[in-house]
Amino acid sequence: MSTVEIDYSKHAAVINLQNYLRVKCVHPDVNYDDTINFLTAQATAMGLPQKHVLSPNNPVLLITWEGLQPELPSILLNSHMDTVPVEGTWKHAPFAAEIEDGNIYGRGTQDMKSASIQHLEAVRALIAKGKRLKRTVHLSFVPDEEKGGERGMREFVKTEAFRSLNVGFALDEGLANAGEEYLVFSGEKTKWQMKIVCTGKAGHGSMFLPDNSGEKVRHIINRFMELRDKYRQQLVDDASLTIGDVTTINLTKLEGGVLTNIVPEKFTATFDIRLATTVNHELFENMINRWCKEAGSGVTIEFESKDPYTPPTRMDNSNAYWVAMKGSIENMGISITQRTLPATSDARFLRSHCPVLNFTPMRRVPPMPHQTDERLPLQVFVEGIQVYENILQAVGNVQ
Numbered sequence: 001m002s003t004v005e006i007d008y009s010k011h012a013a014v015i016n017l018q019n020y021l022r023v024k025c026v027h028p029d030v031n032y033d034d035t036i037n038f039l040t041a042q043a044t045a046m047g048l049p050q051k052h053v054l055s056p057n058n059p060v061l062l063i064t065w066e067g068l069q070p071e072l073p074s075i076l077l078n079s080h081m082d083t084v085p086v087e088g089t090w091k092h093a094p095f096a097a098e099i100e101d102g103n104i105y106g107r108g109t110q111d112m113k114s115a116s117i118q119h120l121e122a123v124r125a126l127i128a129k130g131k132r133l134k135r136t137v138h139l140s141f142v143p144d145e146e147k148g149g150e151r152g153m154r155e156f157v158k159t160e161a162f163r164s165l166n167v168g169f170a171l172d173e174g175l176a177n178a179g180e181e182y183l184v185f186s187g188e189k190t191k192w193q194m195k196i197v198c199t200g201k202a203g204h205g206s207m208f209l210p211d212n213s214g215e216k217v218r219h220i221i222n223r224f225m226e227l228r229d230k231y232r233q234q235l236v237d238d239a240s241l242t243i244g245d246v247t248t249i250n251l252t253k254l255e256g257g258v259l260t261n262i263v264p265e266k267f268t269a270t271f272d273i274r275l276a277t278t279v280n281h282e283l284f285e286n287m288i289n290r291w292c293k294e295a296g297s298g299v300t301i302e303f304e305s306k307d308p309y310t311p312p313t314r315m316d317n318s319n320a321y322w323v324a325m326k327g328s329i330e331n332m333g334i335s336i337t338q339r340t341l342p343a344t345s346d347a348r349f350l351r352s353h354c355p356v357l358n359f360t361p362m363r364r365v366p367p368m369p370h371q372t373d374e375r376l377p378l379q380v381f382v383e384g385i386q387v388y389e390n391i392l393q394a395v396g397n398v399q
């Protein structure tokens with residue numbers, strides 16, 4: 001028997017994805033108008049009510065498919081509308097949504113316009129089949145995720161519009177996996193970004209002057225880099241660990257200096273730190289304060305971001321939604337690997353309000369978010385619609 005190659009390029013959902021990928025929604029000068037118009041038209045075509053929240057500059061669109069028992073906590077499928085800019089030379093124009101060898105190319109094919117269309121297509125398919133779920137399903141389309149979500153999800157969860165959704169369980173973006181199984185992320189590392197300011201006495205570059213800003217910044221960099229080595233080694237030594245399980249530390253900016261023959265008053269070192277879920281935040285901060293003291297007088301911390309600790313969502317029998325979701329995926333013969341998300345997503349704002357898992361149905365494809373030639377196999381995209389259909393029927397009917 002020969003394997004029949006299915007041509008997915010004429011699939012209505014694929015054409016819908018192509019149309020969505022061609023609507024630019026790109027930072028830094030992002031404009032959401034065309035995207036909102038596109039998504040609004042989708043809801044109208046499906047006969048579903050919609051609601052607009054937050055401001056036109058940072059809009060949130062909610063599309064609702066009411067359940068048979070709307071008083072039950074609802075299901076939320078979240079996706080962000082914005083994408084990162086395009087860099088490098090692309091094989092196919094990044095906003096043309098061209099298809100080659102079964103792959104669709106374009107900015108947002110993985111992160112995460114494909115999921116937005118899958119959410120819509122799954123609901124569309126269920127409605128077309130005459131299905132009704134017990135629970136109400138909300139699709140949220142949020143702005144600003146690629147900038148950190150401070151003007152998007154962070155604000156949205158504070159609104160009455162969000163509270164009134166009464167979300168019982170939510171799904172937000174995950175990551176593609178090159179292997180056979182799906183990755184599901186129960187939590188994410190905590191982002192701390194900080195500038196360590198090292199001040200001292202300015203002086204001539206030909207002396208050994210005391211109170212030296214260079215000595216202080218060296219001490220700080222050494223301490224951070226020693227700890228970085230330790231965490232990196234843990235990842236090397238223990239094959240069961242992934243990048244989501246260990247704290248990462250990176251020196252991302254070094255600033256200071258005026259002239260070659262002047263010892264400057266100030267050097268600053270900026271670090272991007274992603275704390276593993278096992279790290280005690282108080283002890284970690286105390287340690288950095290201690291390093292600053294050791295470095296000498298006039299060494300201070302300025303936090304650029306300091307996210308709070310959010311406990312991971314439970315992935316055990318106490319979470320009936322997870323049990324239902326897991327069953328629906330495994331019934332398709334697909335296995336699941338549980339991880340901690342190595343980066344941050346909007347889920348960190350949602351997670352203190354409801355259980356949320358980071359999951360996008362992308363397997364047999366390497367993760368390519370933010371990359372040149374970002375692409376997704378059409379087969380993976382179409383399979384994902386069926387996966388969402390099955391998940392919705394499972395979690396939407398949880399007792």
Ligand code: ZN
Nearest residue numbers: 111112145173
């Ligand atoms: Zn994303």
